[in-house]
Amino acid sequence: MMDLLGIPLPVLMGQLLIGLINGAFYAVLSLGLALIFGLLNIVNFAHGALYMVGAFVAFLLLDVLGIGYWWALLLSPVIVGLFGMVIERFLLRPIADLDHLYGLLLTFGLALLLEGLFRQVYGVAGETYAIPDSLQGGYNLGFMFLPTYRAWVLAASIVVCAATWYLIEMTRLGATMRAAVENADLVRAFGVNVPLLVTVTYGFGVALAAFAGVLAAPIYSVNPLMGSNIIIVVFAIVVIGGLGSIKGAIISGFLLGLFEGLTRVFYPEASNIIIFVVMAIVLIVRPAGLFGKAA
């Protein structure tokens, strides 16, 4: 048996993999938060709830309509994204000119509303969502066992993060978005429909959350509380990374997931709070966040 610092290697690698998977969800969620924050200047408290809704849409597609995983992976983000666009157009836009704390309060109310509704219908026990047949099984890598589904989650998240980064940093649409973040009025003067851009951005950010929700459905049970559990951790990660940069959101998501996994190996009692501890340390050492510009 190979040992590393007294920990059997398969155990260590297993926990690191779990950490990396969690990190993937953190990264996709904080990426969406950062996108939304950039254009709307609000922290979307409903992000966790919409991640939960994404998982439930996948579950309902299968349960009611018999639509399987792969279509759900496409349809659920589209449905939740459209829902998000409705939220932005009719609830967030009327308060866009007010203090941004109102956006936080409103989305918090939405989160309560969504979570309460799903809890009322489905209870807190949660529903199971089976891993699709094509992703069953796993690989024996010699030093550890890698389940196919987990490898897929990791690959899919990395691809989505990279694609989003490419979209924002390398395309004309992304350039327009970044310009609107810098100075919305000027971009508007050039004839760009900024309000539409804002609505689409909110929809896209929320669709990312739903995508993460579908990916998470077979791993965790589909549970009304799954969103609020993860979103507070993601908030801490966002404080650590700073909401300013796309790259920062992705990197800090993966890194902190990994770090959380390591903590679970070496000091499991602290694994629940380690990210908050890191946040506190970052606030002391570098208050603006690792990737943030000084406010």
Add this chain to the structure above:
Amino acid sequence: MSDETRSTAGTASKGWLSDVRLWAAIGFVALLIAPQFLYPVMVAKILCFALFAAAFNLLLGFAGLLSFGHAAFFGFAAYVTGYALQTLRFSAELGILAGVAVAALLGLVMGLLAIRRQGIYFAMITLALSQMVYFVALQAPFTGGEDGLQGVPRRPLFGIFDLSTNMEVYYLVLAIFCIGIFIIYRTVNSPFGQVLKSIRENEDRAISLGYDADRYKLLAFVLSAALSGLAGSTKVMVFQLASLTDVQWQMSGEVVLMAVLGGIGTMLGPILGATIIVTLQNELAQVGSLSTIVQGAVFVVCVLLFRRGIVGEIGPRLRRWRNR
């Protein structure tokens, strides 16, 4: 939240209708006789949450700091008081004092970290730190984990005044509530309170005038935390129970809702908001998650339609009507 939360406290105009002391006296008498008509435990619960909401409002309404982590102070103080009464066999006043002291200390640590960032970051940091307190409460050996601390004894006040009946506890709660509200009222209407308001309105300008904004904010945070702790400790005396519900993030959200619904930046608002929300919860408690759904809906409606809260919307209208 500058324009929306302009204080209505302390802007008393002429006439007996707006005499704060008169209304305070009427309210006090009403609360004195309330347990003759209403279930004392229910009114005591409302008073605890009203104090909690007023303490929270001290921070949001008068210093402009939105904390999403006040459950940490409320709930952790409850645990400390419960432990002090149950295991350390403290008398009632020392048990409550211990809770308040720990809440203030916790407020100092959280405040020091949170005031390093502003606005939404402040809200997220307080939320994250309070979640950390939640996990500590879940895992620490003295909190009873999922069960919480149950059957906390109501030890006599100062070792002599018996607190065994609900009625006696009610009057203790009423006394604590009055003291707490008085402290908040005096703070808001003191030079310190004025500086807080100036920081809320324009922090840069307050700094340029020579005020150490961070120190004022920290002090307000600690005071708010201590008073929230007082509310939590008092709640243990009423229900003889300290549980995870009190430290959960939902509780932080509830107190925000109470203040926003009643009217942030007003003295009466949080008290009214707490009364409405606690009553609502009691009515809806039977129907699963209905209470959460209604709370979420109230939040959304509040932010969209009446941001100044009930007191904040009605107060100015009343004054205009009277001045005609």
